[in-house]
Amino acid sequence: MRVLVTGGAGFIGSHLVTRLLGDGHDVRVLDDLSTGKRENLAHLAAADVELVVGDVRDGATVDACARGCEVVFHEAAIVSVPYSVEHPQTSHDVNLQGTLNVLLAARAQGVRRVVFACSAAVYGDEPTLPKREDMAASPISPYGIEKIAGEQYVLAWPKLYGVEGVSLRYFNVFGPRQDPRSPYSGVISVFVDRARAGREITVFGDGEQSRDFVFVEDVVQANVLAATVPSASGRAYNIGRGARTTLNELLAMLERIVDRPLAVRHEPPRAGDIRDSLADVSRAREELGFAPRVAIEEGLRRLIGG
Ligand code: NAD
Ligand code: UD1
Numbered sequence: 001m002r003v004l005v006t007g008g009a010g011f012i013g014s015h016l017v018t019r020l021l022g023d024g025h026d027v028r029v030l031d032d033l034s035t036g037k038r039e040n041l042a043h044l045a046a047a048d049v050e051l052v053v054g055d056v057r058d059g060a061t062v063d064a065c066a067r068g069c070e071v072v073f074h075e076a077a078i079v080s081v082p083y084s085v086e087h088p089q090t091s092h093d094v095n096l097q098g099t100l101n102v103l104l105a106a107r108a109q110g111v112r113r114v115v116f117a118c119s120a121a122v123y124g125d126e127p128t129l130p131k132r133e134d135m136a137a138s139p140i141s142p143y144g145i146e147k148i149a150g151e152q153y154v155l156a157w158p159k160l161y162g163v164e165g166v167s168l169r170y171f172n173v174f175g176p177r178q179d180p181r182s183p184y185s186g187v188i189s190v191f192v193d194r195a196r197a198g199r200e201i202t203v204f205g206d207g208e209q210s211r212d213f214v215f216v217e218d219v220v221q222a223n224v225l226a227a228t229v230p231s232a233s234g235r236a237y238n239i240g241r242g243a244r245t246t247l248n249e250l251l252a253m254l255e256r257i258v259d260r261p262l263a264v265r266h267e268p269p270r271a272g273d274i275r276d277s278l279a280d281v282s283r284a285r286e287e288l289g290f291a292p293r294v295a296i297e298e299g300l301r302r303l304i305g306g
């Protein structure tokens with residue numbers, strides 16, 4: 001089938017594109033290359049993937065890209081929470097209007113299903129763990145608000161217009177091609193980058209905070225299942241491993257892998273940090289058949305090897 005991946009030149013999107021091509025699909029990518037890069041797709045034959053450099057804020061462009069597609073995977077977004085706090089209008093335009101544009105295009109072009117990249121940020125800082133999809137969302141940032149609003153659009157589309165919609169609430173995704181160089185980069189990408197270079201690692205706080213880290217290939221698996229399982233339409237799913245890892249545990253694994261002690265400096269906790277995060281992934285397991293396969297240490301080894 002022909003599929004569209006918005007944000008397909010980004011970290012998660014480029015892994016999804018690779019898998020979809022491997023599965024024999026025709027893949028079109030819509031990406032404005034703001035954080036995505038052509039080189040994220042450079043391992044693929046140029047003839048195999050159609051890259052449209054364009055903006056999800058432009059409805060006509062999204063509409064043209066959706067033409068002839070059976071499924072749209074909507075990964076494009078400005079992913080920085082702090083950016084959304086500083087620039088709520090731009091963040092809204094890309095993350096919410098962009099999602100509405102994708103849904104309008106899907107309706108106009110007869111797309112069968114839209115799979116939406118949502119986020120654990122919809123849960124905010126309410127401390128109850130693990131997070132279940134039937135808990136009330138309580139986002140605390142424009143980014144989280146845009147993600148939950150986008151999800152509600154996606155889940156309403158089946159009943160309103162007959163376009164199937166599935167929302168995947170990713171927890172902390174890690175893996176190759178995640179950019180370690182921004183101040184808000186995922187902690188694993190930063191730690192691995194520094195460990196490889198032999199540079200000092202900064203831990204904000206005591207290192208006992210924990211996250212539900214999930215390897216990017218498992219997130220790709222969830223997307224493929226979300227595109228195909230008929231009963232998934234109209235549903236939201238947590239996508240994590242269903243296990244927590246502390247930063248201190250990550251550091252111990254990294255020391256084993258690089259086989260030398262790491263230089264670690266502690267700084268005060270980052271403002272606004274949550275202490276712990278954990279997904280209940282039983283809904284995705286039961287309804288999608290989702291089974292995360294890559295253990296954290298295995299993922300770290302692949303990341304360092306790659
Ligand atoms: P990323 O920044 O690598 O990917 C986002 C892609 O969207 C980039 O290629 C970027 O160029 C593109 N993009 C941004 N604005 C655009 C616009 N206006 N028009 C067209 N393309 C645009 O980040 P990622 O981590 O791969 O994130 C992918 C999706 O997953 C996002 O929707 C993000 O919110 C979601 N997500 C990621 C994580 C995580 O841990 N990485 C967690 C929760 C949710
Ligand atoms: C994620 C988002 C963040 C958002 C938050 C809200 C990513 C990459 N970040 O943050 O933008 O505000 O969800 O839900 O998706 N850390 C260090 N040293 C470092 C980098 C990070 O100690 O060099 C710590 C952080 O302080 C934090 C933990 O590592 O305690 C994880 O950080 P991060 O990877 O940014 O993820 P979240 O905190 O979950």
